[in-house]
Amino acid sequence: MNRQPPVSISIEIPGTVDHVDQTIVSIKKTLEDEFLTYADFALELVLREALMNAVKHGNHYDAGKKVFLTLAWDKEWFFIAIRDEGDGYLYQSPNSSQMIPSDESGRGLPIIEYYADQISFNKKGNEIRIKIAIFKPEQDS
Numbered sequence: 504m505n506r507q508p509p510v511s512i513s514i515e516i517p518g519t520v521d522h523v524d525q526t527i528v529s530i531k532k533t534l535e536d537e538f539l540t541y542a543d544f545a546l547e548l549v550l551r552e553a554l555m556n557a558v559k560h561g562n563h564y565d566a567g568k569k570v571f572l573t574l575a576w577d578k579e580w581f582f583i584a585i586r587d588e589g590d591g592y593l594y595q596s597p598n599s600s601q602m603i604p605s606d607e608s609g610r611g612l613p614i615i616e617y618y619a620d621q622i623s624f625n626k627k628g629n630e631i632r633i634k635i636a637i638f639k640p641e642q643d644s
Contacts, residue, residue, distance in 0.1 A: 509582060511575035516554070518562035518570055518587070523554045530574060545618040545635055546581055550574075552611040553585045553631055561587025561629055576637065580620075583633040591628030 512533065516522045527550060534546075554570060562568035568588040575582040616622060621634040 509575035509577045509580075511573060511582075513571070513573045516570040516572060517566050518558045518564065518568045519566050520555070520558060520564075523551065523558055523570075526554065526572065527551055549615050549618050549633060549635060550583065552614050553583065553633065556611045556631075557585050557587035557589075560592065561589030563589065579637055581633075581635045581637060583635070584630060585633075586625075586630035589629050592624065593628060 512530075514526060514529075516526050527547060530550065531547065534543075550572075554572065557570040558564060562570065570588075571584075571586045573582075573584040615631075615633065618635065619633045620636050623632045624630065625632075
């Protein structure tokens with residue numbers, strides 16, 4: 504089977520909320536002619552949550568620090584890698600992704616876990632890698 508290599512874009516983002524929003528808009532424009540799928544909503548939500556986590560928790564809103572995003576895709580999958588310049592995240596912690604609905608923060612990782620098909624972190628914990636199916640199988644009614 505001859506698999507087509509993924510198409511990819513890489514972006515350096517200054518560590519501010521405004522730049523996260525601008526990046527999401529830019530990616531949506533890039534992809535709007537390519538995809539109109541289930542993954543549109545999931546991809547936007549996961550990107551926004553992961554980028555905001557990098558800006559807020561990784562770089563602590565330091566505009567002098569960057570967030571590095573790589574988004575790749577093929578016919579079946581989106582592949583996302585987001586790295587910040589922070590000290591890292593203790594993703595091995597047993598309470599690392601527990602969500603308390605009444606909390607004002609702490610919902611990002613549980614949301615990402617819900618929509619992603621696969622998640623991993625680098626050893627330091629300052630990079631998250633996410634895989635999302637472009638098309639979900641039809642469910643029988």
